[in-house]
Structures are given as structure tokens and as C-alpha cells.
Amino acid sequence: MKMILPLVALGLLAQAQARAQDAAAGEKTYAQCRACHQIGETAKNTVGPVMNGVIGRKAAEREGYSYSNAMKSSGLTWDEATFADYIKDPKAKVPGTKMIYAGLKDDKRIADLVAFLKQFDAEGKKAP
Template sequence: MKSLMFALMTAILAANEPAHGLEASPAGNAEAGAAVFKRCMACHSVGPDAKNGVGPVLNGVVGRAAGVYPDYSYSAANKNSGLIWDEPTLTTYLHAPRKLVPGTKMTFAGLSKDQEIADVIAYLKQFDAQGQKVGP
């Protein structure tokens, strides 16, 4: 009976754990994310006139498959990662890009603050695939 209770309690606790062992992400602020994104602009762009640079255009990136933006030369690691850039995956990636995708061309070491990551994701979510703002 004790082992059944232990198994039941373990299952309940596991069901309440955040996915991938991550704590719940803070709510993002798109305006603050615009300021954080300035660090990304050396390589990436968003908006209707965005063009690939050192890194690919990030229009419509939230929800997009990794390694598919047109006319950008992705690393094999990125193209073959099978990732979808949803919020949890972007959060993990923006903490440590080379840890999630070993062999990525992205040389940025990552953002250390959860709030900055949530903010930059909120900022990027505003842009559809054509670079038009779709959110507040």
C-alpha cells in the first residue's frame, strides 16, 4: 500500500512540474523586448523591410520551423534540428544557443535574464511572416 501511495504521489508531483524542467516563464513585455532586441540587430532584423544579414530575418519566427527562412544559409545543425521555434524552445535557445543546437552558426552566447528573454519573444511575436505588426 505504501508503494502504491508513493507511486501516486510521484505521478501527481511529476504532472505538476513545468515542461523540460523549466520554471514558468515570466510574462513578456513587447516594448521592453524592442530594447532587448537592439542587441540582436547586429545580425537579425524584423519588419517589412527586413533582410537576411549575418543571421536570418526573424519575421514570423515564433511558430516557424528552424532553418527554413528563404535565402539564408543555415548551418546543417540548425536545418536538421527538427525544432519549431515555439516560446519554450526559443526560451531555451536564447539562454544558450549552442547548447540546444550544437553546431549552430549563432555566436551570441545567450541572454541570462528570463525577463529579457520573455520580453524579446513578446516583441518578436508582434511580427507576422511579412514583417507586419499583428499585435499591440
């Protein structure tokens, strides 16, 4: 029994590390978002709003972007769980959204994308 517990603990630790967020991998996933969204200190709203400081921000509150009525009335705040749910199927989460993206289904890639996004504050400064 004494040998089983450490082995179980090691197994759980390995699983947690496998699910750990990887910002560098998230940057690669973000490449597909760049067609519509910018991020960083020089980012501007384009087809979609700037993603600076998105994690923790209320939906439809990026100044200077024309959001859909559906997004304005969604009541969402982009915490990690809400963003992950949204990015899997944007039109299901917010029916009427202007976002035409079909969705990202892979949980690991979503976690990595969130890690990448979390690096940027509202002004687009990247945390060291």
C-alpha cells in the first residue's frame, strides 16, 4: 500500500503537467486568430476587437469596436472557463455573434491559447 500511493501521486502529477498551459504553443494556435484579431502594444481593432487584456474583461467592452447586439447583451465576462466554452463554439455560446469562427475543439490547444492571451495586459504589454 505504501508503494501504491506514491505511484498514484506521480501519475496525477504527470497528468496535471500534460494539461499545463503552454503560452508558446498558444501563440501558434493564435496564428489562426490573427486574421481578425490583433494583440500587443500596437494592436488595433480590425474585423474583430483587440485581444489585449481579454481574460478578465467584460464582453463587448473594448473601446472603438462595433459589437453585435448579441455580444453586448450576453452579460459574459471573459474568465478562462467562459472563454474556453465560447471558443469551442462561438455561435452556440452567443447566438447572433458576428464572429464567424467555427470553433476550436481541442481542450489542450484552448488552454494554451488562454495562456498566451493572459500574457497581455489591457495596454498590450506582455508580462515577462
